[in-house]
Amino acid sequence: EAEVAQSPRYKITEKSQAVAFWCDPISGHATLYWYRQILGQGPELLVQFQDESVVDDSQLPKDRFSAERLKGVDSTLKIQPAELGDSAMYLCASINKPGDTLEKLFFGSGTQLSVL
Amino acid sequence: SQKIEQNSEALNIQEGKTATLTCNYTNYSPAYLQWYRQDPGRGPVFLLLIRENEKEKRKERLKVTFDTTLKQSLFHITASQPADSATYLCALQAGGFKTIFGAGTRLFVKA
Numbered sequence: 655e656a657e658v659a660q661s662p663r664y665k666i667t668e669k670s671q672a673v674a675f676w677c678d679p680i681s682g683h684a685t686l687y688w689y690r691q692i693l694g695q696g697p698e699l700l701v702q703f704q705d706e707s708v709v710d711d712s713q714l715p716k717d718r719f720s721a722e723r724l725k726g727v728d729s730t731l732k733i734q735p736a737e738l739g740d741s742a743m744y745l746c747a748s749i750n751k752p753g754d755t756l757e758k759l760f761f762g763s764g765t766q767l768s769v770l
Numbered sequence: 771s772q773k774i775e776q777n778s779e780a781l782n783i784q785e786g787k788t789a790t791l792t793c794n795y796t797n798y799s800p801a802y803l804q805w806y807r808q809d810p811g812r813g814p815v816f817l818l819l820i821r822e823n824e825k826e827k828r829k830e831r832l833k834v835t836f837d838t839t840l841k842q843s844l845f846h847i848t849a850s851q852p853a854d855s856a857t858y859l860c861a862l863q864a865g866g867f868k869t870i871f872g873a874g875t876r877l878f879v880k881a
Contacts (some may be wrong), residue, residue, distance in 0.1 A: 658813075685867065687869075689871075694873070695873050695874075695875075696774075696859055696861075696871035696872050696873045696874055697814065697859075697871045699868060699869070699870060700873075702867075702868060705849070709867075710868060713815070743811075745813050749867075757802070757804075757819070757863065757867070757869070758804065758816035758819060759804075759806075759861075759869055760815065760816070761813030761815070762813050763811075763813050763816050764811075764812070764813050765813055766811065
């Protein structure tokens with residue numbers, strides 16, 4: 655079965671440094687999500703793309719986080735500068751299209767970020 | 771405020787027993803509700819979806835119920851196995867094709 659690809663799998667950085675995460679959704683999936691999951695909590699939506707357009711970034715801390723999906727395929731999430739509280743799992747997910755009869759999300763394995 | 775609540779304490783059960791996990795929500799009227807399984811260090815994996823006009827949905831040893839009056843979903847695993855040990859996440863559609871998640875319940879099945 656096709657998978658959502660994410661890299662890197664793990665990232666350790668020092669605070670104030672810049673970090674970037676990459677996601678390649680399942681081929682043909684128009685909708686892409688970035689979630690952040692702090693240990694012991696559920697995934698929290700950061701940003702939602704429909705093709706190359708941002709649909710919802712209301713929970714994205716825009717002073718330090720940015721996300722893009724320039725060609726409507728793969729996506730990059732960036733944090734600059736990283737803070738200690740950013741340590742979390744960053745998950746990418748995709749669905750075929752909004753309103754799909756089976757709106758299950760396909761998740762990648764995530765990037766585990768540790769900020770020291 | 772809008773909330774999704776799941777049992778915060780871990781659930782420990784004996785192999786062969788039925789595990790029942792609860793998901794309660796407030797201030798939403800979701801068209802459907804989903805359950806996902808998450809293993810440590812991995813992304814969630816979809817298990818079941820139940821729509822607002824469905825009372826119950828089954829898949830192999832899994833059963834989900836959805837009570838829109840109580841604003842509650844119950845997730846059952848029958849004949850549980852140690853391999854079922856994981857965190858189970860409840861999720862619902864919050865409008866605008868946005869899926870939001872509860873904090874999850876950790877299940878431990880002892881052999």
